[in-house]
Amino acid sequence: MNETWRFDTLVHLGLWLLIAAVSIVLHLLPLGAIEGDWPAPDILLALTLAWVVRRPVHLPAPAIVLVFLAEDLFLMRPPGLMALAVLLGSEFLRRRQSVLRELNLALEWAMAAAVIGAIWLGTRLLRAIVMVPNDPLDLSLLGLAVTILSYPLVVWVLQGVLRVRKPAMGEVDELGRKL
Amino acid sequence: MATDRSNEADYIRPVRRLLIGVLALILLALFLLWRIDSPRIERFRTAVVDSVVPNLDWAMAPVTRVARMVEDFRSYARIYEQNQELRRELQQMRAWREAALQLEQRNAQLLDMARVRLDPQLTHVTGVVMADAGSPFRQSVLLNVGARDGIVDGWAVMDGLGLAGRIAGVGDRSSRVILLTDSNSRVPVLVQPNAQTALLSGDNGPAPVLEFVENPEALRPGDRVVSASDGGVFPPGLLVGEVALGADGRLRVRLAADYGRLDFLRVLRSRPAEVIEQSGSLLRPVDAAGVPLDPATGAPVQALVPAEVSDPVLTPVEAVPAVPLPGAERPEGAPNE
Numbered sequence: 001m002n003e004t005w006r007f008d009t010l011v012h013l014g015l016w017l018l019i020a021a022v023s024i025v026l027h028l029l030p031l032g033a034i035e036g037d038w039p040a041p042d043i044l045l046a047l048t049l050a051w052v053v054r055r056p057v058h059l060p061a062p063a064i065v066l067v068f069l070a071e072d073l074f075l076m077r078p079p080g081l082m083a084l085a086v087l088l089g090s091e092f093l094r095r096r097q098s099v100l101r102e103l104n105l106a107l108e109w110a111m112a113a114a115v116i117g118a119i120w121l122g123t124r125l126l127r128a129i130v131m132v133p134n135d136p137l138d139l140s141l142l143g144l145a146v147t148i149l150s151y152p153l154v155v156w157v158l159q160g161v162l163r164v165r166k167p168a169m170g171e172v173d174e175l176g177r178k179l
Numbered sequence: 180m181a182t183d184r185s186n187e188a189d190y191i192r193p194v195r196r197l198l199i200g201v202l203a204l205i206l207l208a209l210f211l212l213w214r215i216d217s218p219r220i221e222r223f224r225t226a227v228v229d230s231v232v233p234n235l236d237w238a239m240a241p242v243t244r245v246a247r248m249v250e251d252f253r254s255y256a257r258i259y260e261q262n263q264e265l266r267r268e269l270q271q272m273r274a275w276r277e278a279a280l281q282l283e284q285r286n287a288q289l290l291d292m293a294r295v296r297l298d299p300q301l302t303h304v305t306g307v308v309m310a311d312a313g314s315p316f317r318q319s320v321l322l323n324v325g326a327r328d329g330i331v332d333g334w335a336v337m338d339g340l341g342l343a344g345r346i347a348g349v350g351d352r353s354s355r356v357i358l359l360t361d362s363n364s365r366v367p368v369l370v371q372p373n374a375q376t377a378l379l380s381g382d383n384g385p386a387p388v389l390e391f392v393e394n395p396e397a398l399r400p401g402d403r404v405v406s407a408s409d410g411g412v413f414p415p416g417l418l419v420g421e422v423a424l425g426a427d428g429r430l431r432v433r434l435a436a437d438y439g440r441l442d443f444l445r446v447l448r449s450r451p452a453e454v455i456e457q458s459g460s461l462l463r464p465v466d467a468a469g470v471p472l473d474p475a476t477g478a479p480v481q482a483l484v485p486a487e488v489s490d491p492v493l494t495p496v497e498a499v500p501a502v503p504l505p506g507a508e509r510p511e512g513a514p515n516e
Binding site: 130 | 199202203206207208209210211213214220224227228231232238239242243246311319321362363382383
């Protein structure tokens, strides 16, 4: 087994899985159909991206795929589409980890907003190409805006409550290797 | 995973990149497969939901209860206004009750006179709402009755008062109800006072739009809308709601079903009505070859019958009794209410 799969990583992965499960179940709760209301922000998406920016080791790609595939299945979305988009988006951020580490929150927010926007546009385009009816444009744009606006809040919770931060200079992991 | 780690083995990055590519391809293939062969993947989805959601009852029940309690607690704040409102409503209800009693008696008399036989097969199964799709884009709920209870795709679903939607997707222990407000819902309806047919199409808003109305000028807000049996989708005559004029000037329907509190839903068992296609065989004896016989002599009567009856399947005609009933002007068709 890969030696980076240490206790701390597993605990954080479990925490993320728990949050994801709670988020999906909250969506399923029969609290009455929300109609004509503002669409809720996609907290899970924002949280996942913010987490990948901070500690990519915690969230392996297969876990991301499984969680978003489950969300696709339960929330009656086309299966696999959102999972694919989030996988590509998170991989994009993961590759640029060394760059993102230097950025302040505003620039990181802009980058995350670009990724979220690309996910939104990509899924809509792909749906249009294979002629699956898309969500109404105004509602869906509003949902995109709300999700992007919620990103700093998610980052605040992630850093303040869950204590997941960007690695500081000279920080080492459990094996004593430089992060 | 840690691209800048100097002590990471050289082979990990290409392998990882390959694995990500394979994952992405699998997901894309799943999406395309869903697009091509939607029913199979949807059955898989139904099976997954069916196996997971009923097991979450222990989690859902308390949270739902707490949310309801908070909602109820909020309503204490305006208890005085509510009291006044309830009194006013009670007064109105008394008047309605009186009217209803009178109408009920009158209806019973009329039914007795007309000897109307209500459809004996229109029974229902009642289910509890377990979960909803929870997004403003999908208006559907999950019921705890399924194929085990004999639910079939396409059956109509009502709450206590009005039509709520129809079954779309049946699992063994659960079934999905697509509500009238969903943007994929299209239901044929009848606007009552002048019997205009229209199509009720959801647009994710609280009040679905009336489309394809023959004569929109003849409708006015407040007209009753009931379901129509066009296309054999729904049993006719179920209350849907009343016509309202939307802010955008389109005709909409204010639904009678209370979408704010969908707790129990009733699924109507419906069967397609029999279709009468032949004219002769219904009323006259027929021999093995399908040739009508004269009821008096028992002999074939081809010479007397016009050509259309010799090929009864291709030219369906209305069933007309051989002997007109004395005094009956409209012998066929059920009496209208």
